[in-house]
Amino acid sequence: MIRPEQVYVCLWSHMDREPGHIHFVVQPVTKADMARFEAAGPELQLAMFRAGESPREAEIDAVCARLRPLLADQIQ
Template sequence: MNLGTLIVGPREHIVAIAQLDDTAAAELGPLLRDTARVVETLCQPEQTYVCMWSHGHDARKHLHIAVQPVTAEVRVRYGGLRSEQLQARMLADGDEPDITEVEQFCERARELFRGIADSSAEDLC
């Protein structure tokens, strides 16, 4: 996947959204919103995809939710593909972002997530 893609997943072994307990389900919406906000802030995409994957080789494996920024540059690089066709091509091509760029992105994302956590804590006071 391209630079800026973040994966959200439960710590517990869950293979489907339907298996989430009430607490996990209530936490998932705000977490996905906050993750999309971080991705949008850092990447300025045309669109941010949020999609669930759980497939293993021949059965469900573990719930993963990809939050992926899709920029004009990404679409051009992949011949204008969108949605699942874009993601399939990206995965098949095996392109990986530069590790230094990934580390820099992660540090900036951590700072934004800390800011979100700090503002949430202030709201509780």
């Protein structure tokens, strides 16, 4: 289980610099991430994206399973 010290949340809308779709990014951040990339805030998020590391599929599935019931009532 991820135990972040912080969670960065961003909403991006772009496609050829025109609104067309959205990216909703939820990115857990630990002190180890900050130390590893020697950055914080937007600089850390950019460094993490550039590293191209993705969570394992099982981790993504676990987060989705926890969020799905919480968001289900909000979607209708």
